[in-house]
Amino acid sequence: MLYSLMLSIFITGSxxxxxxxxxxxxxxxxxxxxxxxxxxxxFNANAVIHLAGKAHDLKIISTRDEYYQxxxxxxxxxxxxxxxxxxxxFISLSSVKAVADDIEGELTEEHLTNxxxxxxxxxxxxxxxxxxxxxxxxxxxxxxxxxxxxxPGNKGNLNLLYKIVSKNIPWPLGAFENKRSFCxxxxxxFIFKELIEREDIPSGIYNVADDESLSTNELIQLISQSQNxxxxxxxxxxxxxEGVASIGDKLHLPLNTERLQKLTDSYIVSNQKIKLAIGKxxxxxxxxxxxxxxxxxxx
Numbered sequence: 001m002l003y004s005l006m007l008s009i010f011i012t013g014s015x016x017x018x019x020x021x022x023x024x025x026x027x028x029x030x031x032x033x034x035x036x037x038x039x040x041x042x043f044n045a046n047a048v049i050h051l052a053g054k055a056h057d058l059k060i061i062s063t064r065d066e067y068y069q070x071x072x073x074x075x076x077x078x079x080x081x082x083x084x085x086x087x088x089x090f091i092s093l094s095s096v097k098a099v100a101d102d103i104e105g106e107l108t109e110e111h112l113t114n115x116x117x118x119x120x121x122x123x124x125x126x127x128x129x130x131x132x133x134x135x136x137x138x139x140x141x142x143x144x145x146x147x148x149x150x151x152p153g154n155k156g157n158l159n160l161l162y163k164i165v166s167k168n169i170p171w172p173l174g175a176f177e178n179k180r181s182f183c184x185x186x187x188x189x190f191i192f193k194e195l196i197e198r199e200d201i202p203s204g205i206y207n208v209a210d211d212e213s214l215s216t217n218e219l220i221q222l223i224s225q226s227q228n229x230x231x232x233x234x235x236x237x238x239x240x241x242e243g244v245a246s247i248g249d250k251l252h253l254p255l256n257t258e259r260l261q262k263l264t265d266s267y268i269v270s271n272q273k274i275k276l277a278i279g280k281x282x283x284x285x286x287x288x289x290x291x292x293x294x295x296x297x298x299x
Contacts, residue, residue: 151185184289
């Protein structure tokens with residue numbers, strides 16, 4: 001197919017983990033143009049995908065203003081440019097943390113918003129700005145709230161978890177029972193393409209997650225499976241582990257309270273709204289996607 005016959009996609013944040021995967025996934029289907037700091041926001045594109053953002057900083061070295069300048073103000077600038085352009089589709093990447101840092105039960109799009117961190121608050125302000133204005137006829141606007149995104153090349157807590165298991169160190173958090181949702185990069189890419197190409201999916205906010213939520217102990221077992229070894233799980237006292245994490249807060253150790261919470265708390269995200277809107281199954285199961293991610297770490 002010639003580029004002249006393709007839809008044109010304008011992407012911000014194309015150098016990040018999601019952006020680099022998206023470019024590879026959409027290449028051949030669409031003509032891609034990318035945003036940089038010298039680019040004027042004048043869109044000659046059919047769709048705008050806004051991925052640029054300030055990620056949640058677990059080391060707590062980012063300033064408050066950084067989150068609002070990037071996650072809120074830049075989103076406003078890009079969305080305003082979209083509204084006055086000829087582009088028909090706008091997709092902005094938000095986060096489940098725009099709703100809540102901790103939840104009970106299952107997170108749906110109807111959950112009351114109460115973010116605690118500046119990361120979550122800045123993402124929520126961006127969402128509210130987008131839907132504070134009437135969407136012009138002929139345009140479609142989507143805000144995606146993914147949970148923890150993973151895939152080959154991914155960094156973060158899953159990578160840390162993998163390194164621990166790789167050293168054949170027993171997992172000391174076996175006493176913690178939890179369930180967490182994850183989002184395979186393959187499933188996220190599939191949803192992006194569906195939203196770009198189809199005109200029958202209503203504008204709105206959509207959670208994005210794999211179908212099955214898994215416990216951290218199950219993640220350890222999958223990592224061990226990817227390494228062809230037996231999982232080692234220790235059921236050490238929860239109170240003792242929490243005490244070690246508190247010391248980690250003060251001494252800046254790899255295990256601190258926030259990381260322990262991420263590894264052991266439950267955070268279940270419903271993907272029913274987006275699945276009903278698309279009307280198709282997600283291409284990758286939770287376990288398949290995680291195994292693909294973990295196997296990529298072998299390299």
